[in-house]
Amino acid sequence: MDLLTNILGAIATIILAFVVGMSYGGIVRKITARVHNRLGPPWYQNFIDAYKLFGKTTAIHHGWMQIMGPAFLMVSSVVTLMFVPVLNNGGWFTNLNFKGDLIFLLYLMVFGPLGMALGAGQTGNPNSAIGVTRGLSQMVGFEIPWVMALVALMIQFNTTTITGLMDVQQMSGTWLMFSSPFAFIAAVLAMLGMFRYSPFDIVGAPTELASGPVSENGGKFLFTMMSSGSIFSFVKLTLYVDLFMGGADNLIILLIKTFSIYMIPVLYGIVSPRYRTEQAIRFFWGWPLFFGILAILYAAIF
Amino acid sequence: MEIIYLIFILFLSGAIATFLLGKVSKRLRDIAFITTLVVPSVLFFTQINIGQTVDFSVLGIHLSWGITNFSYIFAYIVLGLGVLAGIYAVAAMKGKENLGFFFFNYILSIMAMMGILFSRDLISFFVFWEIMTWSSYLMVVFTGKDVQKVGIKYFIFSAIGAYAMLMAIVITYSLTGSMMISNLIFAFPDFEFGMQILIPVLLLIGFGVKSAMMPLHVWAVGSYSHSPMAYTAVFSGALSKMGIYGMIIVMAGLVSRIPEGYWFREVIAWMGAITAVGGTLWAVAQDDAKKMLAYSSVAQLGYIIIGIAIGTPLAMLASLFMAILHGMFKGTLFMAVGAIEKQTGTTNFTEVTGLIRKMPFTFLASLMSIIALAGIPPLGGFIGKWMLYESVIGSNHYLLIIVIFFSSTAAFLYCYKFLFGFFLGQEEKEWAHVKEAPAMMVVPMVILAIGTFIFGVFPGLILNPIDAGLQELGYAVTQGRYWEMSVLFNEWGDTVVLQPILYTILAVFVFFLAFVLTKNFKKTRYVSTKDISSSGEIPKEHENLTFSRGFFQPFLRSVEPLMRRKIDPYYNSFGRGMEAIFDFVRRIYTGNGQTYALYVVVFALLLLIFKDRLWG
Incomplete structure (x- = not known):
């Protein structure tokens, strides 16, 4: 019975993440279009796309690694989702929240992109591989301020778990965004790279790389990747809300908080052109790194 | 007769017998070689009890041999990897000339390493250390390429290390009047201040050379990449761990017992961190797999050194765990490179591509080892990395953690380069004839790779002997406090529970694999890597779409200031x-x-x- 409840809860979480992630994607497309002074697709366009891709049959493949690529990507998204608390009081969405900590999560989050990169590698499309190398390089870039922000939180509150940091916020009544502001700034700057909107969209780079790693994938492969991407962006947003904005007591508050934090990379991206790869990497070793160091100093001294 | 003597006699006589039989028959020689490795290993694990010692005198010097809980940990690495790489070596070196000499040196290296682990006095320690250095030197120059450049470098650095160690031994003797390691540890806190600094420094120079610690690492890359790959697996996997073995004795036995130890530790930890970053960045820049793995070994040993230098119980667990795991996955990777070299004749990423369908088992073993190397759960590498990070954060080394994180994230780059460069990408006609390596080469690799998987889910299997070893060094019991069979704890009591993680990962993976495959998958057909949409055009047969040159050019451009510093x-x-x-x-x-x-x-x-x- 216990196991059954867990599995049902996990499925509910996945469906929630899928629906919210997909809708956010659609809304972002709409917002981008309005800023560009276009009409844009309806907000549910992503669901239509997903349904279309889901219905298509697969005609060709390049080998086993390509088939396993999307599965790896999905593993990373779903398992990460299991570890990030969706709501403050858990309930149905508890899943595996107490079984791992932030450092574990950091490593789990790269599992998918690497697996996907292997799948993309087997297709033999040079654009895919170039996209992958760019993505990995950029990851080295934004991982530094991101880890600095997390380390600052960990040493300030002597815990490495997300639930522990959420408890801290519940107890003190202030969001970590205010009690450790430099860590928040560093994390938000790192977030720009994590979400891969412009100017950090060097991986997909529409006009340069013909969508990079996902090229050569269609039908169910692309559907899996697309859903995984949606789930993953939901996970990342929830993680930010959990860490810096005191988590959420119910789904409505969760939606408001995640959406408002989602607008940071989106709105920054809409008005920005694309960086070259080395610029994108070095961006994170400038001001974000500075704020990361400030965060650690702040945490170590206070 | 004492079993301890028997083991060494078997090793020595086996080495000579292998060499001589090589003149008679190749098959006999191979059998003698494997037997010489397997029989003493079996004897060791079945007949030797921990704590058993033998004492004897040579020329009036009192010598003592025996195994302790702590050296037993390293015996797993030496004999386990030694036997598996030995089986691999028989197939990998087939057809090469002068093989009797190769096998002779191989056995001698294993014997010397076991001798180091058995030595309870500094004289036999030093003698075995020299045998190890000499036998590995002869392996470095075995191929006869660049002997002047590479061999001399290794030789000079080894000599510097050996002299430093000898000096420390002589000083110890003059101060304590005894050659026993235990006496040195016992008497150390009473030495005068200068000696308390000098002895560890001299010993660390000796051990630092073998474990390729910055700035004593310059010999490592050339030597690792020039010795035959069958031996490099042992060279990087086990032989470099002898440096770690000595370093742990110095740090835990000597340095931690003096008040100045704190600064000593900080310096060593930062040297380890610089080793890790430098090694990683240079590994990313390499186009040759051997050199890349060599630099990567340097970097990985950097992590281990950091753990030793920090010296909290969790950090020591992390270091020793990583030492064992590094032996396993780096051994596998060097073997995989050896297999590729044997089948294709080159180890350069810019030449070989698309071997995944030709060498699937080599790919599988490499993939698992790479995942372990990158430290991604659920494979073994993650456990060591996690413990190291937690110990670094828990011991208030805030900047060190950033440096380590940078280097381990950058390690993903060369991990991907290794897999993509050899196995993925365009399949070229030039390599269409390549076949999977012989079973004798593949099986050891796959066994080691499966081992990394098992230890990733049940780390308690190796943490148990490590715990016993650490207690001998004066640490408190760590079981239940920092780990259980498949649960890890950090200093604040936060946990990672490994089994549910593994089951979730497997369940989701299988589900989505099935999801992608169901519904008329049978109708899908395999198409070659030429059949792709490259910017909307179908590439012609002669077009070269291989992407392997300047693989991480933009990244290297952005870290260029860091890489300008060279020793x-x-x-x-x-x-x-x-x-x-x-x-x-x-x-x-x-x-x-x-x-x-x-x-x-x-x-x-x-x-x-x-x-x-x-x-x-």
């Missing part, structure tokens, strides 16, 4: 300076009797001038 030029200019001094000294001997007469006069004058100072 080699300093060593070179030091070498040139020494040459100039030697040249000057040579000029003193002009061969002219008049000059020598002048020297005598000058010397007499100097004596007169400083007469008061000298006899005053």
Whole structure:
């Protein structure tokens, strides 16, 4: 019975993440279009796309690694989702929240992109591989301020778990965004790279790389990747809300908080052109790194 | 007769027998080689009890051999990897010349490493250390390529290390009057301050050379990439761990017992961190797999050194766990490179591509080892990384953690390069004939790879002996406090529970694999890597779409300032300076009797001038 409840809860979480992630994607497309002074697709366009891709049959493949690529990507998204608390009081969405900590999560989050990169590698499309190398390089870039922000939180509150940091916020009544502001700034700057909107969209780079790693994938492969991407962006947003904005007591508050934090990379991206790869990497070793160091100093001294 | 003697006699006689049988029959030689590795290993694990020692005297010097819980950990690495790489070596080296010599040296290395682990006194420790150095030196020059450049470098650094160690041993003897390691540890806190610093420094130079710690690492890359890959698996996997073994004894036995130990530890930890970052960045820049893995070994040993230097129980667990895991996955990777070299004749990423369908088992083993190397759960590498990070954060090394994180994230780059460069990408006609390596080469690799998986889910299997070893070094019991069979704890009590994680990962993976495959998957067909949409056009047969040159160019461009710092030029200019001094000294001997007469006069004058100072 216990196991059954867990599995049902996990499925509910996945469906929630899928629906919210997909809708956010659609809304972002709409917002981008309005800023560009276009009409844009309806907000549910992503669901239509997903349904279309889901219905298509697969005609060709390049080998086993390509088939396993999307599965790896999905593993990373779903398992990460299991570890990030969706709501403050858990309930149905508890899943595996107490079984791992932030450092574990950091490593789990790269599992998918690497697996996907292997799948993309087997297709033999040079654009895919170039996209992958760019993505990995950029990851080295934004991982530094991101880890600095997390380390600052960990040493300030002597815990490495997300639930522990959420408890801290519940107890003190202030969001970590205010009690450790430099860590928040560093994390938000790192977030720009994590979400891969412009100017950090060097991986997909529409006009340069013909969508990079996902090229050569269609039908169910692309559907899996697309859903995984949606789930993953939901996970990342929830993680930010959990860490810096005191988590959420119910789904409505969760939606408001995640959406408002989602607008940071989106709105920054809409008005920005694309960086070259080395610029994108070095961006994170400038001001974000500075704020990361400030965060650690702040945490170590206070 | 004592089993301990028997093991060494078997190793020695086996080595000689293998060498001599090589002149008679190849098959007999191979059998003798494997037997010589397997029989003493079986004897060791079944007949030797921990704590059992033998004492004897040679030329009036009291020697003592015995195994402890702590050295038992390293015996797993040496014998486990030694046997598996030995089986691999038989197939990998088939058809090469002078194999009797190769096998002889191989057995001698294993014997020397076991000897180091058995030594309870500094004399036998030093003797075995030298045997190990010599046998590995002969392996480095085995192929006969660049002997001048690579061999001499390894030789000089080994010699420096050996002399430093010898000096420490002599000083110890003069201070304590005993050669026993335990006496040194016992008497150390009572030494005067200068000696308390000098002895660890000298010993660490000796051990630092073997474990390729910055700035003593310059020999490592050339030597790892020049010895035959079958041996490099042992060289990087086990032999470098002897440096770690000694370093742990120095740090835990000596340095931690003096009040100045804190600063000592900080310096070593930062040297380890610089080793890790430098090694990783240079690994990313390599186009040759051997060199890349060699740099990667340097970097990985950097992590282990950091853990040792921090020295909290969790950090020590992390270091020893990583030491064992590094032996496993780096051994596998070097073996995989050896397999590729044997099947294709090259190890350069810019030449070989698309081997995944030709060498699937090699790919599988490499993939698992790479995942372990990158430290991604659920494979074994993650456990060590996690423990290291937690211990670094828990011991308030805030900047160190960032440096380590940078280097381990950058490690993903070369991990991907290894897999993509060899196995993925365009399949070229040039390599269409390539076949999977012989079973004798594949099986050891796959066994080691599966091992990394098992230890990733049940780390308690190796943490148990490590715990026993650490207790011997004076640490408290760690089981239940930092780990259980498949649960990890950090200093604040936060946990990672490994089994549910594994089951979730497997369940989701299988579900989505099935999801992608169901519904008329049978109708899908395999198409070659030429059948792709490259910017909307179908590429022609002759078009070259291989992407392997300048793989991480933008990344390397952005970290270029870090990579400008190299130690080699300093060593070179030091070498040139020494040459100039030697040249000057040579000029003193002009061969002219008049000059020598002048020297005598000058010397007499100097004596007169400083007469008061000298006899005053």
